[in-house]
Amino acid sequence: MDDVPAIGPMASGAPFSGVAVGATVIVPTFNERDNVAALVERVAAALAGRDAEILFVDDSTDDTPATIRQVAADAPLPVRLLHRDDPQGGLGGAVVEGIRAAAYDVCIVMDGDLQHPPELLPEMIDRYEDGDVDVVIASRYIGGGDSGGLAGAVRVGVSRGATSLTKAMFPIRLSGASDPMTGYFLVDRRRIDPAALRPNGFKILLEILVRSDVRIAEVPMEFGERLHGESKASFRQGMAFLKHLARLRFGKMSLFALIGAVGAVANLVIMWALTHLGVEYIWAAIIAAEVTIIGNFILQERYVFNDMRDDASTIGVRFAQSFTFNNVEAALRIPILALMVESWHISSILAAAISLVVAFFVRFVFHSLVVYAPRRSVRVARKEESAARALEIEGAGAE
Numbered sequence: 155m156d157d158v159p160a161i162g163p164m165a166s167g168a169p170f171s172g173v174a175v176g177a178t179v180i181v182p183t184f185n186e187r188d189n190v191a192a193l194v195e196r197v198a199a200a201l202a203g204r205d206a207e208i209l210f211v212d213d214s215t216d217d218t219p220a221t222i223r224q225v226a227a228d229a230p231l232p233v234r235l236l237h238r239d240d241p242q243g244g245l246g247g248a249v250v251e252g253i254r255a256a257a258y259d260v261c262i263v264m265d266g267d268l269q270h271p272p273e274l275l276p277e278m279i280d281r282y283e284d285g286d287v288d289v290v291i292a293s294r295y296i297g298g299g300d301s302g303g304l305a306g307a308v309r310v311g312v313s314r315g316a317t318s319l320t321k322a323m324f325p326i327r328l329s330g331a332s333d334p335m336t337g338y339f340l341v342d343r344r345r346i347d348p349a350a351l352r353p354n355g356f357k358i359l360l361e362i363l364v365r366s367d368v369r370i371a372e373v374p375m376e377f378g379e380r381l382h383g384e385s386k387a388s389f390r391q392g393m394a395f396l397k398h399l400a401r402l403r404f405g406k407m408s409l410f411a412l413i414g415a416v417g418a419v420a421n422l423v424i425m426w427a428l429t430h431l432g433v434e435y436i437w438a439a440i441i442a443a444e445v446t447i448i449g450n451f452i453l454q455e456r457y458v459f460n461d462m463r464d465d466a467s468t469i470g471v472r473f474a475q476s477f478t479f480n481n482v483e484a485a486l487r488i489p490i491l492a493l494m495v496e497s498w499h500i501s502s503i504l505a506a507a508i509s510l511v512v513a514f515f516v517r518f519v520f521h522s523l524v525v526y527a528p529r530r531s532v533r534v535a536r537k538e539e540s541a542a543r544a545l546e547i548e549g550a551g552a553e
Contacts, residue, residue, distance in 0.1 A: 176205030177279055177340075178256035179264060182248035183210055186266040187218040191225050196272040198230045204279070207232040207257050210266070211248040213241040232257075245337075246358035250351050253343050262340045263358070269377055270338040277373050278340045288345040288368040291359070293333035298374030319515060320360060322522035325462060327363055329528060330370040334360050338375060341368075410518050413453045421446040447480045454521065462526040475525045480517065487513055 179197055183190075190210075197208055210222050212235060219237045226233035236255055241247065253261050262278060264270040270292065278290045293299050295317070317335055321328045328334045335357050346366045351358070363370070421442045428438035451473060455463065466472060487509050494505040 175260050175279070175283060176207075176258040177201070177260040177262055177275075178252075178258045179206065179208045179262045179275065180249060180252035180256065181208060181210050181264060181266045182245045182252065183212045183214060183218055183222075183266040184245070185214045185216045185218055187214070187216055187221040189266055189268050190218065190221045193266060193268055193272065194225050194229050194233060196268075197275065200272045200275045201231065204276075205258070207234060209234045209236065209252050209256060211252040211255075212237045213248060246351075246361065249358045250348050253341070253346075253348050256343065259343050260340065261343050262338075264338045271376065274338070274373065274375055281371050281373055282340055282342070284371075286369060287371040288342045289359075289363070289370050290340040291331055291333055291370060291372045292336055292338035292375035293331075293372040294336065294375055294377050295332040296372055296374050298376075299333075300374075300376040318519050318523065322519040324364055325522045325526065330372075331363060332372060334363055336375070407518060409458045410454065410521075411514065413450055413458065414514060414517075416453070417446045417450045420449060443484060444481075447477060447484075450480075451476045459521065459526045462528075465528040466526045467529060472525050476521060479520055479525075483513055483517060 179201075181193065194208060197206075208229075208231065210233070212219055212222065214237075219235060222233070222235045226235065234255075234257075236251065238248065238251065243250065249263050252263070260279070260282060262275060264272070274292055278292065281287065281290045295314075317333065320334055321331070324334075336359060339359050341362060345368050346362055350365050351361050352365075362368070424442035424445055425435070425438045428441060429435050433441070454476075455469070455472075459466075463469075463472075467475075491502070491505050491509050494500060494508065495502050498505075
């Protein structure tokens with residue numbers, strides 16, 4: 155591991171005091187040599203007149219480190235290199251090492267492929283300097299944001315689906331984040347514990363938000379086109395992300411799945427009992443389905459979403475939403491099952507398995523993000539509480 159000294163002055167970060175703060179721009183790189191010069195030029199232009207540095211944390215196997223050294227020699231702001239001979243934790247691990255090695259407490263993480271526009275850096279810092287947040291997220295999914303730089307409709311859909319699933323698994327922690335898996339964000343490292351982070355792949359912001367009690371703000375980002383190199387996203391990384399997600403929060407989803415399994419068994423038992431009592435099988439199936447839906451709701455209220463009930467809508471509204479959605483989902487699943495069998499020519503058992511797995515995730519996401527979503531008055535109260543806490547912290551610092 156080697157560290158190129160910065161060109162120019164650096165200073166360690168100090169608590170925010172209402173004046174302009176310095177920032178370390180952390181750029182994890184893997185074979186990004188063709189993007190280095192343009193990235194440094196654009197970051198330097200965006201941060202002209204501010205105290206800042208660029209810290210490349212590099213895992214490359216090509217001559218990217220040499221390119222960084224060459225560009226650093228003539229850069230208008232300090233540029234440092236931290237090359238990892240034995241990378242641990244993938245891109246997330248690189249970010250954590252960068253946060254530890256940063257010259258400033260305000261750290262901004264961005265990719266090295268120029269899909270994250272450096273011109274957004276001043277807006278992110280200005281938002282942090284308002285003094286009421288610890289993390290500023292560059293979001294593709296709020297007004298003014300754009301995810302057009304993602305390669306194709308499939309990848310956009312996968313990104314949206316993964317974001318919804320993630321927010322459903324952490325509905326409280328991520329309530330203020332529309333894009334918790336972006337790689338472009340600002341974080342005050344004094345508000346997190348790097349030692350508590352367990353980076354695994356490229357979704358380090360999710361790790362930070364889930365494991366830390368931080369105040370969040372967002373600014374819109376237009377996700378750019380990749381100019382050079384290849385995307386690091388792959389099926390293998392997708393599987394690693396799902397594994398990481400399960401490791402972070404397996405409890406709530408596993409309880410939801412367990413209740414669903416119990417409901418499936420109960421459904422069969424009720425239908426069997428009714429048919430043996432002489433009830434026609436169609437009516438028996440309908441009654442069993444409705445009883446199961448009601449039973450699942452009661453169990454979910456008690457064991458899965460019990461920590462979210464007080465902030466959500468009334469129980470009557472929650473029941474109506476859950477009951478209606480589950481009936482619509484059940485009504486749609488059979489035609490979709492038939493479509494898969496008739497059009498895709500796969501076995502009915504496999505089609506049923508696929509439809510049930512998809513239905514499970516859809517139900518979980520809907521209940522977590524819609525049925526048990528905090529009421530608007532609760533969200534407003536939380537923002538006011540956060541602002542009051544920020545004023546208290548500022549007043550204590552002044553004393």
